Amino acid sequence: MSYKNIITEENNGIRTITINRPNKLNALNKETIEELHEAFDDANNDKDTKVIILTGSGEKAFVAGADISEFANFTVENGGKLAAKGQELVFNFIENLETPVIAAVNGFALGGGLELAMSCHFRVASNNAKLGLPEVSLGVIPGYGGTQRLPQLVGKGRAMEMIMTAGMIDANQALNYGLVNHVTTLEELIPLCEKIASKISRNSSVAISAAIRAINANFKDGVNGYDVEVKEFGNSFGTEDFAEGTTAFLEKRKADFPGR
Template sequence: MSYKNIISEENNGITTITINRPKKLNALNRETIEELHEAFHDANEDTNTKVIILTGSGEKAFVAGADISEFADFDVNEGTALAAKGQELLFDFVENLPTPVIAAVNGFALGGGLELAMACHFRIASDNAKMGLPEVSLGVIPGYGGTQRLPQLVGKGLAMEMIMTASMIDANKALSYGLVNHVTKQEELLTFCQKISTKISTNSSIAISAAIRAINANFKDGVNGYNVEVNEFGKCFGTEDFEEGTTAFLEKRKADFPGN
């Protein structure tokens, strides 16, 4: 499928989705959000894809934020609908995707850009990356999950400070906060992400999907994550991947998971 604002390419089991609006610093508009939804959906349905890497084009920005010109004149109802639709279509969708998603943060990740990175399963940043949620400086708050996911990742106090001050942090501070897992040189970022993706792809995709559901369950109100873990653990025993994994272990060979 061809896109106007993104590029999606699969190679050796890794689909790389690149937000391609460099003149707008890859800012998210409604069309880009819809295209990202389609690209993630298609990659997840592609049996060849074991891992998805999300990044931005150019060397300046992952996603510099939302396209403010699209909603500057919105009223209360329109603003509420904007956040609700965006969360459902992209941010919650990515977080709950059964295929692992790695954010390769290659520059500015601000506002909706940081919210998108946080919706991914984990984040790796280049050393020039800058991250923040500056929405209160515009008279609004993060609306794509930022007030929920940032405290989960860095803790309540740091999240309060970052959101209230609207300040940016650099990649090393993001690493110390636990907001990103690794920091690399910019020219090495995608290669580093690909190496991790390759490690992931050698494991059971069925088990990884189950782990994503179990981990996410811990952050959902009214859901007992331990019960979800028990159920997902039990379901694994009925899969061909479990049979192959345990058989390979006992036979002292590398597992070749069928993915079902």
Template sequence: MSYNNILTETLNGITTITINRPSKLNALNRETIQELHNAFDGADQSKDTKVIIVTGSGEKAFVAGADISEFADFNVEEGGKLAAKGQELLFDFVENLSTPVIAAVNGFALGGGLELAMACHFRVASTNAKMGLPEVSLGVIPGYGGTQRLPQLVGKGRAMEMVMTAGMIDANQALSYGLVNHVVEQEELLAFCEKIAGKIMRNSSVAIAEAISAINANYKDGVDGYQAEIEAFGNCFGTEDFKEGTTAFLEKRKADFPGK
């Protein structure tokens, strides 16, 4: 599939999705959000993809925010629909993918850009990365899950400060806050993410999908995360991966998971 705003490449089990709007610092417009949805969906369904890495083109920005020109004249109803559609199509969609998603944050991740990074399963930042949710400086609030995912990752107090000041934090602050897992030099960023992806791919993709679902359950209203874990744990016992993993362990050999 061809895209106007993103690039995709699949190699050795890793699909890399690159947001490619350098003149707009990779800002998210509606077309880009739709294209990202299609790319993530396609990668998730592909047998050739075991891990997804998402990043931005160039050296300045992961995603510098949403494309404000698209919604500057929206009314209340249109604004609500914009947030609802975006969350459904991309941000919630990415969070709940069964394929692991790593955000390679290679520069500015602001507004919708940080919200996209937070929707990924975890984040690795380059040393030049800057992160923030500046929406209140425009008279609006984060609408793509930022008010929910940021406190889950960094705690309520820090999230309140970041949102209310509309300020940015650097990569090392993000690391100390727990917002990113690792910080590396920009030229090492993708290789580092690919190395982590390689470690992930050694394990059962079926079990990983169940683990993602169980971990996410703890953050959903009205869902008992412990019960979700019990059910996911039980589901694993009916898989070929479980049979292969346990057999390989008992036979003292490396498992060759069929992914079923």
């Protein structure tokens, strides 16, 4: 499948999705959001894809934000629809994807870019990364889940400060906050993500999908995460991956999971 604003590559079960708008610092516009949805849906439906890495083209930016020119003249109704559609198509979609997603944050991840990174299951940053939610400096607030996911990741007080000041933090501060899992050089960013992805891909994709659902349940209103964990744990006993994993353990060999 070909796209105008993104590039996809597959290698040894790892699908890399690269936002490719370097002249716009990979800013998110409507077309890019729609293409991201298609690319993630395609990867998630491909049983050979075990892990997805999301990054931006070039050395300056992961995603420098949303394309402001597209919504500068929006009405109240238009603004609400923009946020709702974006969350449905990409941000909530990625968060709840069955295939694990790693954000490789190269350079600026601002506004919608940081919100995109936060919707991924975890983040690895290059040491030149700058992260922030500057929306209040434009007279608006984060609309793609930033006010919800940032407090979950860094705590309420830090999230309040980051959003209210509209400031940026560097990669090491993001690591200290728990916003990213690892910091490395720009040159080693993708190799490190691929190394982590390779470790993930050796495990049961069925069990990983169940773990994603159980972890996410803890952050959903009206849902008891423990109950979801119990259900997913029990369901695991009926999978072929469980049979293979336990048999391989008892036979002292590496498991060859069928993904069922």
